[in-house]
Structures are given as C-alpha cells and as structure tokens.
Amino acid sequence: MAQIFKEDETYRNNVAREADALIIKHNKTPKGLLFNPEISKWGSLRYASNWAYFLLGAARLDPPLPNHKVKYTSLFLYFKK
Amino acid sequence: MYWAFAPKYRDKYEQLADKEWKFNFMGKLERDAEPKSRGFFCDKYPLHGQFGEPDPDQSTINEFSEQFTRKKYNPTLCSAKESGKPPSNPKNTEPKWVEAEEGEKNLTKGYELNEVITKSILFYEAQRAGPLGDDNRIPWRGHSTLKDGCKVKANLEGGWFDAGDHVKFALPAAFSATLLAWGILDYHPAYEASGELENVVYSIKWELDWLMTAHPSPNVFYAQVGDGDLDHSYWGTPEKMSMERPVYKLTTQNPGTEPTAEAAAALAAGSIIFRQIDAEYSTALLGHALELFAFADRYRKEYHYSIPEVAKFYKSWSGYNDELCWAAGWLYRASEIEYFSETARGYYKSLKCNYASSSISWDDKSLLGE
Numbered sequence: 001m002a003q004i005f006k007e008d009e010t011y012r013n014n015v016a017r018e019a020d021a022l023i024i025k026h027n028k029t030p031k032g033l034l035f036n037p038e039i040s041k042w043g044s045l046r047y048a049s050n051w052a053y054f055l056l057g058a059a060r061l062d063p064p065l066p067n068h069k070v071k072y073t074s075l076f077l078y079f080k081k
Numbered sequence: 082m083y084w085a086f087a088p089k090y091r092d093k094y095e096q097l098a099d100k101e102w103k104f105n106f107m108g109k110l111e112r113d114a115e116p117k118s119r120g121f122f123c124d125k126y127p128l129h130g131q132f133g134e135p136d137p138d139q140s141t142i143n144e145f146s147e148q149f150t151r152k153k154y155n156p157t158l159c160s161a162k163e164s165g166k167p168p169s170n171p172k173n174t175e176p177k178w179v180e181a182e183e184g185e186k187n188l189t190k191g192y193e194l195n196e197v198i199t200k201s202i203l204f205y206e207a208q209r210a211g212p213l214g215d216d217n218r219i220p221w222r223g224h225s226t227l228k229d230g231c232k233v234k235a236n237l238e239g240g241w242f243d244a245g246d247h248v249k250f251a252l253p254a255a256f257s258a259t260l261l262a263w264g265i266l267d268y269h270p271a272y273e274a275s276g277e278l279e280n281v282v283y284s285i286k287w288e289l290d291w292l293m294t295a296h297p298s299p300n301v302f303y304a305q306v307g308d309g310d311l312d313h314s315y316w317g318t319p320e321k322m323s324m325e326r327p328v329y330k331l332t333t334q335n336p337g338t339e340p341t342a343e344a345a346a347a348l349a350a351g352s353i354i355f356r357q358i359d360a361e362y363s364t365a366l367l368g369h370a371l372e373l374f375a376f377a378d379r380y381r382k383e384y385h386y387s388i389p390e391v392a393k394f395y396k397s398w399s400g401y402n403d404e405l406c407w408a409a410g411w412l413y414r415a416s417e418i419e420y421f422s423e424t425a426r427g428y429y430k431s432l433k434c435n436y437a438s439s440s441i442s443w444d445d446k447s448l449l450g451e
Contacts, residue, residue: 001406001410001425001426001429004410004413004414004422004425005422005426008426011429050260053260053264057267060267
C-alpha cells in the first residue's frame with residue numbers, strides 16, 4: 001500500500017512502525033535471521049525471508065522513510081552480505 | 082453511507098454506538114457517525130466488521146473482463162492410460178549459474194547470490210505437476226497428475242505441488258506466485274543481471290496457467306486437488322500415484338474467500354509482468370483476476386468452512402480481510418481502476434482494527450499489505 005499510494009502518509013508510517021517493531025522485538029539467530037517462536041516454531045526460514053523481504057521493501061520505499069533511512073539502508077546492506 | 086458486513090453475526094441484535102443494529106449481512110452506517118462508531122465496531126468485530134464504499138463501478142470492470150477469452154476444457158489427457166509417466170532417463174539436476182564478478186563477491190563475502198537465485202527458481206520447477214514440456218530442467222521429474230480434474234471436466238493437471246507432498250492447495254501456491262511476482266517487479270534488474278529473468282517469469286507462469294484453468298467460469302474456483310490424508314499416506318513419486326484425488330470446488334453456495342482473492346492477487350501481479358511480454362496473455366490474467374475478486378468479495382466465507390478437509394493443513398486463521406485488501410491493492414496496481422483503490426483502502430482500515438500480527442505467511446498478509 002505504501003508503494004502504491006505514495007501520497008498517503010498512513011501507509012508509510014505504518015511500514016516504518018512495523019519495521020522498527022520487527023527489528024527491535026524479535027529474536028535473532030546467531031547469524032542474524034529474525035526468529036520468533038511465539039509466532040511459529042515451524043517454517044522459521046519462511047518467516048525470516050518474508051520479513052527480510054518486507055524490510056527490504058521498507059528500505060527501498062521511494063521517497064525513503066525519514067528517520068529510518070540510515071537504519072534500513074544499513075539493514076539492506078546487511079541482507080546483501 | 083458506509084456499509085458494514087458481518088456474516089458471522091447474522092440475525093443478531095446489538096446495541097452499537099447508541100443505535101439498535103440487526104446484523105443481516107449488510108448494515109448501513111452514517112458517514113457522520115464515524116470515526117467513533119467505526120472504531121467501536123472494529124474493536125468489537127475485528128475480523129468480520131467490514132467498511133467500504135457501496136457498489137463497484139461494474140461497467141469499468143466488465144470492460145476489462147470482456148476482452149479476454151477463457152480457455153476451453155480440453156479432455157485429451159483424460160483418455161491417457163496412466164496419470165503419470167516417470168522420466169525414461171532420470172538424472173540429477175545440475176544447476177548452472179552465471180558467476181558473479183570479483184567486486185560483487187567481495188561485497189557479498191564470497192556468497193554466490195546468483196547461485197541462490199538459480200536454485201530457488203529450480204525448486205519451483207521441481208514442484209511442477211502436469212505434463213512437462215521440453216523446457217523442463219529437472220531430469221528426474223516426469224509427467225504427473227495428468228488426470229486431475231477429469232471427473233469435473235476441468236483442466237487441473239498443471240500447477241505446483243504443495244511441499245513434500247502432492248496435493249495442490251490453491252491458497253499457499255497462489256500466495257507464493259504473488260510474492261514471486263512482486264519480487265520480479267521490484268527486483269527485475271537483479272534477476273536480469275543474474276541471467277535468470279526469463280527462468281523466473283516462466284517459473285511463475287506455470288502456476289498462473291493453473292490458476293486460470295482452475296477458474297472455468299466467473300463464480301467457480303477449484304481451490305484444492307488431492308486429499309491431504311490420502312496423499313500423506315502414500316510414499317512415492319507423483320509420477321506413479323494412483324490414489325483417489327478429489328477436487329474441491331468453490332461456488333456461490335459454497336464460497337471461499339481466501340484462495341479466490343489470493344488467486345486474484347497472483348493473476349493481477351502476473352498481468353503486470355506479462356504486459357510487456359505477451360499482451361494477450363496479460364489481458365487474460367487481468368480478466369480472470371477481476372472476476373475472481375468479484376467472486377471473492379461478493380460471496381464471503383472463510384474457506385475452511387466450505388472445504389473442511391483443508392482445515393488440518395491450511396486453515397485460514399487470520400480471516401479473509403488481509404487477502405481482500407491484498408488482492409484489491411494488486412488489482413489497483415494492475416488495472417488502475419479507481420474502485421480498487423477505494424476498496425483496498427477500505428479493507429486496510431479493517432485490518433488495522435485488528436492488532437497487527439507481525440507475521441507474514443500464506444495465511445496472514447496484513448503486514449505485506451502495508
């Protein structure tokens with residue numbers, strides 16, 4: 001929605017909030033994949049890669065999210081590693 | 082006027098925002114009454130409260146859907162002797178990929194990302210059901226499930242298998258296709274650079290083709306082929322399967338919103354990709370997507386009530402609002418019909434009534450909807 005309706009701040013703000021929440025709240029595996037056994041003990045790679053996809057999308061929003069830019073850019077580079 | 086949709090509370094009387102409500106599928110809400118009553122309603126009926134503008138601009142939608150011709154049922158395969166054929170000369174797959182340049186390898190700490198892309202695409206090719214063509218790159222796979230759908234006179238032989246089993250579940254398969262399509266749209270330079278763009282596009286085409294044939298008329302959608310329990314008690318290859326493969330059909334009397342809306346999303350996303358490659362195919366994708374969305378939106382029911390057999394495997398825990406929002410968003414992106422913009426925004430509001438669940442999966446797309 002943030003991609004399609006660029007002019008509407010609601011979606012962009014929600015993306016920023018959820019992205020922050022993902023990074024802060026969830027556990028990470030030793031190599032950095034997001035993991036949350038409360039959501040699912042199964043399919044951890046599925047969830048981790050979908051979250052990574054969401055964060056990549058958040059990092060690449062055009063125009064970039066204010067205040068979050070540095071963080072997500074670094075995260076983006078992290079996933080590129 | 083807004084309307085509210087609450088099938089679960091049909092014929093129930095409730096006092097809401099100082100008004101007596103009878104839930105009879107549809108209710109009306111004064112525009113002035115928001116946001117108080119809307120918030121109230123949302124809190125109380127998080128999964129079923131639904132807000133949106135009343136009627137779609139049906140004429141614009143018809144214009145699109147009249148432009149495509151549906152594929153006719155072709156019974157040729159049903160007369161075949163066997164429903165599968167193992168490969169005559171099975172071999173291991175030997176993936177080949179374009180090696181990254183030295184500079185990129187340094188950046189990725191030696192990880193070969195082209196290898197990852199290549200192999201992930203091959204995975205979907207190994208999951209192919211139906212008659213394989215000359216483009217098959219998995220030498221240990223042969224023709225399978227050629228007779229799927231014969232009993233109901235539908236061509237359901239293709240598509241993707243679910244996981245390690247051989248059931249075709251439309252909801253997770255269509256979701257995979259939507260997400261892959263999104264990946265292609267957003268990152269096609271990366272696919273192109275790794276020389277895999279064509280492969281990934283034809284990889285999702287396999288599932289898109291199936292979704293279209295699983296939708297033989299506007300208000301019919303085949304959401305599952307094969308029985309989970311029967312299938313899981315068989316230990317063997319799909320080429321040699323002989324068990325009963327029941328077909329589960331969604332109709333106006335027996336609707337299922339989630340897979341239908343998800344298929345609409347996948348086909349809409351696919352239509353954007355194929356617009357440049359094959360305009361006629363793209364129009365067909367969009368036409369099917371529009372009809373599927375109308376079917377999903379007008380006849381709402383959580384699909385595990387219509388297909389109880391699915392509940393053990395892919396029950397929709399999160400309800401259908403996320404799929405409807407997601408599909409409307411994709412349809413807007415593909416068709417630019419203003420109605421879908423309104424619809425997507427409307428469903429989005431109903432998502433936010435519910436607390437965000439932070440997971441992304443075949444079931445819950447609320448986060449991706451953002």
